[in-house]
């Protein structure tokens with residue numbers, strides 16, 4: 001990139017804020033008392049506290065204090081297509097999370113089946129590799145698990161374990177090519193700075209096939225919506241795997257190992273497995289189903305400006321709007337039904353920020369007096385459509401049923 005490049009100014013500023021000597025983010029007092037407000041989600045045990053006590057975070061729904069699970073309040077998704085950093089959801093598996101990271105001392109290691117091992121500072125990353133930007137949805141595999149019926153164990157997320165950001169970073173391919181991948185490489189494994197409290201706890205690591213890792217889209221991000229990553233979202237570096245569930249988006253990424261075999265670590269072979277069926281759907285009593293590592297996301301859409309049970313004016317035009325995303329392909333269309341699914345019409349789509357981003361949609365209708373059920377259904381350009389009945393699996397992954405709310409017009 002030349003000095004004349006118009007992005008150079010902002011980039012230098014970003015370099016400064018990400019890598020500046022002595023810059024630290026402190027996670028002090030994270031488990032302090034939080035404001036005791038209740039936000040009820042419509043499932044048993046769905047009452048949770050609203051907290052403002054986490055560093056670099058505004059108002060969040062508290063599912064667990066340590067390691068933190070913080071959900072984005074759903075109303076945030078009505079405010080725009082990008083989820084603000086201070087209300088972006090937070091999910092960690094292991095409790096030993098560094099509370100201070102010195103950007104100047106931080107190093108990213110690349111080793112294993114490479115011709116030349118690399119040890120890169122943040123300054124190296126920001127100055128020696130071409131920057132890239134991409135809007136992409138980061139969604140937990142278990143987003144919406146709390147709505148599973150039959151209920152399943154695991155974090156009882158509502159619909160807010162997802163967010164959309166504009167990620168800035170470097171292509172993983174550029175780093176791997178710089179190190180020189182050897183011919184016998186099979187997978188690339190990613191590890192962050194967090195560890196378990198007990199030595200027996202398997203370290204959180206995830207792997208991608210070499211071809212996926214080198215697809216030119218998988219990114220090592222150092223910025224989120226134009227700012228350094230919040231500590232809880234992985235400062236200073238995280239993997240961005242566009243179109244794939246966020247279990248692969250390893251945070252506080254400091255170690256990349258090129259393997260000459262399939263990764264057999266716990267988090268690849270025991271956890272995050274789904275039935276190898278469409279939408280990972282099985283019957284609760286079904287056995288003998290082949291299990292595979294979770295992978296591509298499926299389309300979803302939500303109404304964001306109305307909530308279930310709300311009163312609206314009868315006989316007057318009503319704007320219905322929301323967000324949609326296509327999963328691992330762009331949104332083809334978003335359809336709305338005001339007839340309990342008997343008829344559907346196509347919503348108007350907002351600005352396209354790319355195929356991995358949220359997109360806003362909007363429609364108008366004039367409700368008659370009485371109850372009005374609204375359904376929203378997205379399909380993607382690869383032909384995947386949200387199912388009319390809920391998909392189910394024992395881990396509570398990949399829910400993407402058509403969403404439905406009922407308002408009352410009077």
Ligand SMILES: Nc1nc2c(c(=O)[nH]1)N[C@H]1C(S)=C(S)[C@@H](COP(=O)(O)O)O[C@H]1N2
Pocket residue numbers: 088089090091092093094138139140141191192193194204232233234246247248249250251252253
């Ligand atoms: N280092 C590390 N990275 C991680 C995890 C983790 O436990 N440790 N959890 C993964 C999972 S399951 C999710 S849902 C996302 C959450 O990303 P966020 O906290 O930035 O929203 O981080 C992913 N990356």
Ligand SMILES: [Mo]
Pocket residue numbers: 091139140141142246247
């Ligand atoms: Mo997750």
